[in-house]
Amino acid sequence: MKRDIELINAHLDKYLELRYPNNIWEAMRYSVLAKGKRLRPLIALESARACGGDINNVLPAACAIEMLHCQSLIHDDLPCMDNDDYRRGQLTNHKVYGEAIAVLAGDALLSLAPRVIIKHTPDSVDKKILLSVLDEFFKAAGAMGIVGGQVVDIQSENREINIETFNYILNHKTGELFKFAARAGALLAGATGEKPDALASYGSKIGYAFQIADDILDVTGTIDEIGKTPGKDSKLNKNTYVSFHGIEKSETDLINICESAKKILMRNKIKSGLLYDIADNIVMKAVK
Amino acid sequence: MKRDIELINAHLDKYLELRYPNNIWEAMRYSVLAKGKRLRPLIALESARACGGDINNVLPAACAIEMLHCQSLIHDDLPCMDNDDYRRGQLTNHKVYGEAIAVLAGDALLSLAPRVIIKHTPDSVDKKILLSVLDEFFKAAGAMGIVGGQVVDIQSENREINIETFNYILNHKTGELFKFAARAGALLAGATGEKPDALASYGSKIGYAFQIADDILDVTGTIDEIGKTPGKDSKLNKNTYVSFHGIEKSETDLINICESAKKILMRNKIKSGLLYDIADNIVMKAVK
Numbered sequence: 001m002k003r004d005i006e007l008i009n010a011h012l013d014k015y016l017e018l019r020y021p022n023n024i025w026e027a028m029r030y031s032v033l034a035k036g037k038r039l040r041p042l043i044a045l046e047s048a049r050a051c052g053g054d055i056n057n058v059l060p061a062a063c064a065i066e067m068l069h070c071q072s073l074i075h076d077d078l079p080c081m082d083n084d085d086y087r088r089g090q091l092t093n094h095k096v097y098g099e100a101i102a103v104l105a106g107d108a109l110l111s112l113a114p115r116v117i118i119k120h121t122p123d124s125v126d127k128k129i130l131l132s133v134l135d136e137f138f139k140a141a142g143a144m145g146i147v148g149g150q151v152v153d154i155q156s157e158n159r160e161i162n163i164e165t166f167n168y169i170l171n172h173k174t175g176e177l178f179k180f181a182a183r184a185g186a187l188l189a190g191a192t193g194e195k196p197d198a199l200a201s202y203g204s205k206i207g208y209a210f211q212i213a214d215d216i217l218d219v220t221g222t223i224d225e226i227g228k229t230p231g232k233d234s235k236l237n238k239n240t241y242v243s244f245h246g247i248e249k250s251e252t253d254l255i256n257i258c259e260s261a262k263k264i265l266m267r268n269k270i271k272s273g274l275l276y277d278i279a280d281n282i283v284m285k286a287v288k
Numbered sequence: 289m290k291r292d293i294e295l296i297n298a299h300l301d302k303y304l305e306l307r308y309p310n311n312i313w314e315a316m317r318y319s320v321l322a323k324g325k326r327l328r329p330l331i332a333l334e335s336a337r338a339c340g341g342d343i344n345n346v347l348p349a350a351c352a353i354e355m356l357h358c359q360s361l362i363h364d365d366l367p368c369m370d371n372d373d374y375r376r377g378q379l380t381n382h383k384v385y386g387e388a389i390a391v392l393a394g395d396a397l398l399s400l401a402p403r404v405i406i407k408h409t410p411d412s413v414d415k416k417i418l419l420s421v422l423d424e425f426f427k428a429a430g431a432m433g434i435v436g437g438q439v440v441d442i443q444s445e446n447r448e449i450n451i452e453t454f455n456y457i458l459n460h461k462t463g464e465l466f467k468f469a470a471r472a473g474a475l476l477a478g479a480t481g482e483k484p485d486a487l488a489s490y491g492s493k494i495g496y497a498f499q500i501a502d503d504i505l506d507v508t509g510t511i512d513e514i515g516k517t518p519g520k521d522s523k524l525n526k527n528t529y530v531s532f533h534g535i536e537k538s539e540t541d542l543i544n545i546c547e548s549a550k551k552i553l554m555r556n557k558i559k560s561g562l563l564y565d566i567a568d569n570i571v572m573k574a575v576k
Contacts, residue, residue, distance in 0.1 A: 024431045075395060080387035099368035100442050103391060104303050104435050107363060110398050111430030118423045134422065142314045142399030147392050151312045174536035227463045277510045 001042065001274055004055075007272055008041045009033070011063050015116050027097040027105035028112070031070045034088040040065045040177055043206065043278065046187040047199045050265075050272035053189020060120035061133060061184050064113035068137070069177060071109040072146045074102050080118070081154065089227035110141065123186060132185050140180040149173030158237045170211050171204070178207030198268040205261035206279060212254045213286035215240035215284075219247065220288070251287045258283050289330065292343075296329045297321070299351050299455035303404050310575050315385040316400070319358045321527055322376040323515075328353045328465055331494065331566065332473040335487045338553075338560035341477020343429060347473050348408035348565055349421060349450065352401035356425070357465060359397040360434045362390050369442065370524070377515035408531065413476060437461030446525050458499050459492070467493030486556035493549035500542045501574035503528035508576070521576040539575045546571050 012032055039056055041062035048058040075093040077084040078099060084092050092104035114134055117139045121130055152165060182203030185195040213230025217226050218233045219242055233240045242250050258279040265275055300320055306313045329350035336346040360493040365372040365380040366387060372380050382390035402422055409418055427433055437460025440453060470491030474484040505514050506521045507530055521528045530538050553563055 019431070020437055021439045021443070022430075022436060023443065026430070071395075075391055078388075078391065080391065100366075101439065103363055103366065103368065104439055106395070107359075107398065107429070110395065111426040111435065114402060115423055115430070116425050118419050127419060131406050131415060131418065134401055135303040138399040138403050141395070142403070143307070143316070143396040143397075147312060147396045147399065148309055151309045151392055153388065155311065182382045184531075185367075280292070 001277075004045050006041055007059065008038050008045070008066065009053075012066060015060075015063055015067075017119070023097070023101060024108055027093060027101050028070075028109055029059065030090075030096060031074050031087075031093050032109065033106065033177070034090055036066070036088055038066060039210070039278065040069055040181040043178065043203060043275070044181040046272050046274045046278075047182045047185025047203075048189035049185075050199070050270045050275060051183075051186050051189040051191035051195055053191065054122075057122055057125050057151060057188045057190075058185050059117045061135065061188055062181070064137065065181050065184070065264045066117045067109045067113040067116070068141050068146075069070060071106040071113075072141075072150070074106040074109070078102060081150070082232075086223070086229050087227065089224075094116070105217055111206040112183055115225075119190070126190075129187055129190075130256040133187055136180055136184065139223070145172055145176040145180075145222050149176070149194060153238075156239050161239055163244070166241075166244055169239070170208055170241070174205045174211040174214075175207035178210065182206075194268060195270065198270065199262055202261050202264045202270075202275065203279065205257050205264070206282070208281070209254055209257045209261065209282050212250055212257070213282050216241045216250050216254070216286045218242070218248065220286075254286060255283055289565075292330055292333050293326050295343075295347065296326050296333070296350060296354065299347055300354060303351055303355075303400070303408070305347075305558055309391060312393055315381060316358075316391050316397055318378075318384060319362050319375075319381050319393065320355060322378055324354070324376055326354060326470040327498070327566065328357055331466065331491060331563070332469040333534070334560050334562045334566075335393065335470045335473025335486070336477035336493075337473075338480035338487070338558045338563060339474045339477040339483055340471075341479065342410075345410055345413050345476045345478075346473050348404045349425070349476055350469070351427065352404045353465065353469050353472070355397045355401040355404070356429050356434075359394040359401075360429075360438070360465075362394040362397070366390060369438070370520075372516060374516045377512075395538060400427070409476070411553065414478075417475055417478075422477055424468055428464040433460055433464040433468075437464070441526075445525050446536065449527055451532070454529075454532055457527070458496055458529070462499040462502075463492045463495035466498065467492040468494070470494075482556060483558065484553055486558065490549050490552045490558075490563065493545050493552070494570065496551065497542055497545045497570050500529045500538055500545070501532045501570050502536065504538050504542065504574045506530070507576075542574060543571055 016029045044058050044062040045055045060207045075095045076082050090227050149169050153169045179200045183196050185201035186199045222232050262276055304317045332346050332350040333343045336343050362381045364370050437457050441457045467488045471484050471488035474487045509518050549567045550564055
């Protein structure tokens with residue numbers, strides 16, 4: 001896992017080589033190269049490995065996924081959105097580079113990500129698969145994915161919402177990209193049959209679990225543990241898994257969801273220690 | 289030309305079909321379906337036609353180009369950037385939907401555009417060409433294109449800059465997308481040889497000319513003529529072609545650049561009344 005993280009970081013560093021105008025590349029690098037768990041790209045790589053594929057086929061897409069994730073964080077943190085000062089243990093992008101550059105750094109990352117996939121995925125990968133991976137990438141990014149989740153999340157602030165709406169937010173803001181990461185790994189590895197969908201389903205559950213864990217840690221965690229200001233959600237009167245279900249049920253649900261993610265792997269004979277570990281780690285970090 | 293505009297508008301309307309969450313799709317529709325000249329998509333279609341290609345091959349990319357253009361306008365108009373209240377004769381996106389939705393509507397458009405190209409370009413178009421069109425699309429969008437130009441533009445406010453920097457802004461903020469539109473039309477029409485590059489060069493010049501015309505009209509135009517607040521650039525102490533060269537030279541240069549754009553068409557035997565008309569119209573509108 002450590003080696004994969006190093007591989008991802010080295011490639012992100014390469015893809016984000018400093019160019020003119022320096023300021024925007026520095027802003028992109030600042031957020032993308034910040035200390036992160038790289039969970040989404042790790043899942044993409046491991047998903048490919050679990051399907052018997054070459055991880056070099058997936059490395060560009062894995063890096064693109066991290067870029068997209070960072071783009072969404074930079075824009076989410078803006079004063080007009082969640083207005084966050086800290087992220088990944090450092091000041092947010094707009095706090096360092098100003099709001100204009102932060103907006104543009106997000107746009108630039110969203111534009112660079114597909115170029116990385118197109119230019120750096122090995123020629124051996126079928127072009128039809130590559131195009132469908134790009135299509136799903138942008139589905140996860142846009143109004144049917146992360147953006148859609150964020151929109152409903154903003155609209156729901158200071159309002160009572162039902163459980164369907166809450167689940168929509170959770171699945172779209174976080175679930176879609178995890179789902180895509182796992183599925184893209186399988187597709188780019190050349191997996192056919194039921195594996196891509198099984199891994200998509202695993203990814204979706206992991207994303208859901210990850211957000212529940214995040215909501216739990218917003219209540220129980222420290223700034224050192226989570227790398228951002230804790231207690232922010234309740235201060236903003238945000239709907240979170242915890243505000244909906246309470247800490248106790250949140251913890252139980254988290255455990256059950258991660259168990260069911262692992263069961264999907266078992267049922268589909270997907271052998272990967274790391275994918276199991278990821279599910280277990282989410283639980284361990286949030287449930288003390 | 290009128291029929292092409294109707295075709296573009298009908299397809300934009302279709303691609304932007306209202307979905308849940310409505311608010312974001314409405315915001316996207318508000319800016320994209322606003323009255324616009326559709327100059328970039330028109331150039332893409334006509335470029336394909338001039339290469340003897342089927343415009344249906346280019347229609348999705350043409351619409352994607354308009355979406356990208358609108359995305360850049362929505363983000364440029366934000367209070368943290370140019371802080372504009374009017375655009376295309378109506379209130380700017382954030383004035384109607386708020387800043388958060390405006391940021392997200394831009395992100396959603398940038399994510400929808402490639403999906404339109406991937407899903408709606410006819411199967412007959414070679415997948416390698418499609419991937420290279422997507423790559424060039426995002427080059428025009430990102431830190432080596434529109435975003436790069438906007439970054440240098442922001443950094444240059446209230447500062448003296450040299451002519452190289454000024455030209456960088458002009459070519460990237462405006463030129464790149466025009467260049468891409470003309471080139472993509474040729475590529476998707478299956479053109480080979482020198483035509484794609486010749487059309488790219490035509491597009492680049494038209495983009496340059498278009499920005500000069502815009503700068504002239506910011507000084508001499510009315511809000512009715514230009515659909516946005518005039519005099520804004522000089523109020524913001526912005527570097528414009530006019531602030532650099534004065535009105536008289538701006539007008540002469542505009543005429544010369546449009547003539548040289550037409551000469552490229554002639555030299556490469558590219559027959560298209562509309563591409564000539566576009567060059568002439570830019571001059572006619574700005575030089576009274």
